[in-house]
Amino acid sequence: MSEALSAIARRVPCEMCPLRGNPNFRPFMPEELKFISTFKRGELAADAGSMILSEGSHSAQLFTLLSGWAFRYKSLEDGRRQILNYLLPGDLVGLQGSVIGEMQHSVEWLSPVILCVFQRDSLPTLFKNHPGLAFDITWLASREERMLDENLLSVGRRSAMERAAYLIAFIYQRAARVGLAQGKRLLIPISQQHVADTLGLSIVHTNKTLRKLSDRKLIRWHGRACEVLDEPGLREVAGWDGLGEDKRPLI
Amino acid sequence: MSEALSAIARRVPCEMCPLRGNPNFRPFMPEELKFISTFKRGELAADAGSMILSEGSHSAQLFTLLSGWAFRYKSLEDGRRQILNYLLPGDLVGLQGSVIGEMQHSVEWLSPVILCVFQRDSLPTLFKNHPGLAFDITWLASREERMLDENLLSVGRRSAMERAAYLIAFIYQRAARVGLAQGKRLLIPISQQHVADTLGLSIVHTNKTLRKLSDRKLIRWHGRACEVLDEPGLREVAGWDGLGEDKRPLI
DNA sequence: CGTCGGTTTGATCTAGTTCAACCGCCGTGG
């Protein structure tokens, strides 16, 4: 757990955040950036597999994922697990804990990650002095809700094949938006167990379904990662239109 | 559709909002209430079955459900429908549309409803001058996210029986919190088709599952409504602990 | 009295689960 965490001394000033170059993030005012820089307490690095935030935790802090992959999940007493959504660079982590006071889900890293750590105590200051940023946080919360809506539709009403294709296309698009699919092929660092727990299916059936997608040359499976070969093809199978066009804020 | 809507002349001042008496809502400062009162443009009444907000709509307004029942849903091209969540008095309606600019789900009323209508344009003013209320809106967005998390867990990982029991217990608790189960028995105004579309099951199987719950004297079905006979029993079947204790804001 | 929306029930079918075994790869320890 926490042994896998280490604070990083070097502190990238938010003005030079590598993510901000990306045109998918809305441009920020200099004073907004300045505040975010003071809001940011430091950086944190964690290894794949370690878990930082767990259900029921009260001392939750607020983070932005700077690099790496993660996922949110909940589980039942007997171990059945449901992955709720994936977290990619630029995503806020731990908002529920900061706003409501208690995390009701857990988060686990899929790769080594770097997080910007924010001071939860200064959230009220942010709301007070930077209404634009406060609105951005609400915007991000609404975005998360929208993604969950779509995931719920998928798990509730799509067939296994559609679900799998949708999931991979969805992750692909999100990754592409944050520049993870620049020219070079994209490898999504998940196992088939993760896919199963996201889709609400058994591993065996998930394997057979992914097999079919592989046979159709839409994806290729590499050990613990999924390579996307034909994203439009996946969307076609899923009957899904793709993400909208909006520029998102980056806190 | 919109013919079923009618503006109501009489305008209850927010200071006398019938919901505010309920101890489950956090108390508001007089100046907050005053602002909400100016934020509120009027009231709207709509009949059961009519649909006000639909997917893709851009002109979305922001509402608070004052009385009545509603639900949010999404559907696929071929008609498969997934109900995402239910809306009860005190819930915010149309936040996604107000914040992101486009509704990506639809809303339908289950009973005659009364809505407080807010001016979407003054949302920036709210964020600017009333950081506490802005925080409340974020709080409500997080709460919705939390409910979706739980619903997703349910649809993805619980059995039909567990899902059905969870759903009804969940709605029951929410209704109880807003005073809809005061002594007298509570009738949830939904059809089995709604239940099916919430649980991601077929109607036939939903019917058989509800039948079992009826046989166990946990619920009773009345035409287009569900009566809850034994809420702890339902939670037991579902393996669900119930909602937490938090006081919620009321915008 | 007929029709319509919603519920009920039985029969049959199938998508997805469970069980079980096996494979290939990689990291570890003897």
Next chain:
DNA sequence: CCACGGCGGTTGAACTAGATCAAACCGACG
């Protein structure tokens, strides 16, 4: 250097939760 064990993926066979099909029922309402 090799044997071993564990993790992740693969495959087939048997099974079942839930889907689909079809028909009837029942109360409300015009």
